[in-house]
Amino acid sequence: MAICPAHDSVGQMVFLIFGGVMRRILSGLAIGFSLLSAPAAIAASCGNTSSGFEAWKVDFAKDAKKAGVKSKGLQALAQSRYATSTISADRNQKSFRYSLDKFMQIRGADVIVAQGRKRKAANPAFFAALEKQYGVPAGVLIAIHGMETGFGRFMGDSKVVSAIVTLAYDCRRSEFFIPHAIGALKLVDQGAITGNTLGAKHGELGHTQFLPGNALTYGVDGNGDGRVDFYNLTDSLASTANYLRQKGWKKGRGYQPGEPNFAVLQQWNAATVYQQAIAIMGARIDK
Ligand SMILES: [Ca+2]
Numbered sequence: 203m204a205i206c207p208a209h210d211s212v213g214q215m216v217f218l219i220f221g222g223v224m225r226r227i228l229s230g231l232a233i234g235f236s237l238l239s240a241p242a243a244i245a246a247s248c249g250n251t252s253s254g255f256e257a258w259k260v261d262f263a264k265d266a267k268k269a270g271v272k273s274k275g276l277q278a279l280a281q282s283r284y285a286t287s288t289i290s291a292d293r294n295q296k297s298f299r300y301s302l303d304k305f306m307q308i309r310g311a312d313v314i315v316a317q318g319r320k321r322k323a324a325n326p327a328f329f330a331a332l333e334k335q336y337g338v339p340a341g342v343l344i345a346i347h348g349m350e351t352g353f354g355r356f357m358g359d360s361k362v363v364s365a366i367v368t369l370a371y372d373c374r375r376s377e378f379f380i381p382h383a384i385g386a387l388k389l390v391d392q393g394a395i396t397g398n399t400l401g402a403k404h405g406e407l408g409h410t411q412f413l414p415g416n417a418l419t420y421g422v423d424g425n426g427d428g429r430v431d432f433y434n435l436t437d438s439l440a441s442t443a444n445y446l447r448q449k450g451w452k453k454g455r456g457y458q459p460g461e462p463n464f465a466v467l468q469q470w471n472a473a474t475v476y477q478q479a480i481a482i483m484g485a486r487i488d489k
Pocket residue numbers: 422423424425426427428429430431434437
């Protein structure tokens with residue numbers, strides 16, 4: 203896949219301007235295959251401009267229905283609009299090569315650590331409960347939260363359903379995004395999102411920016427109100443912890459490079475510098 207990062211021998215790598223999206227794209231592969239192996243055959247053909255979008259939606263609705271999407275989801279699909287800004291962002295992704303130090307500086311690691319420590323100190327019972335249930339320590343979850351959305355300050359301004367459906371239609375990475383589009387429509391069916399829910403340019407949701415297919419698979423109702431809400435901090439961090447646990451997080455084991463849980467961080471984001479940054483910030487927050 204063209205978007206995959208290219209490692210080099212000194213541990214630097216090319217990563218894309220849309221920092222977190224690679225993680226979601228890589229981690230979406232597994233769910234992608236599992237959804238694609240469902241009985242529904244995806245027959246609708248992709249397009250590179252908005253002109254074929256409406257006709258494609260009609261075809262895609264049949265596939266979505268076969269994949270188990272119900273009336274609310276199908277309605278959201280019908281009402282989705284071609285997301286010009288998403289396509290523009292996707293076409294104009296630039297890659298950079300940063301050292302770990304430079305990456306951490308650009309992403310404001312010191313600020314994330316300082317604010318993260320305060321967040322942990324303000325709510326120790328919450329983070330202790332998450333660690334007890336999922337095994338993931340506070341520092342890791344807080345570092346991810348800070349990196350992904352600045353602790354919920356920047357969660358995106360694109361309509362999730364329109365963005366992800368447009369990416370599914372667009373020929374560039376249709377196969378990758380189709381399962382996430384189906385996932386988004388199922389999230390609508392479940393009431394987790396609506397057609398108006400806002401997220402990032404590639405349809406990433408909530409505090410820690412899950413792609414919809416991953417949100418569907420790993421989302422949990424952390425606050426027990428009967429609904430999985432990625433814009434609720436408790437639900438979102440519980441879902442993040444659940445993702446890491448499901449990917450093999452071992453309670454009480456280390457997460458620095460070379461330690462067992464670093465391999466799990468590698469599944470959260472494909473960029474080496476991102477993985478290392480989370481490990482460093484997490485340890486500093488938890489110190
Ligand atoms: Ca909830």
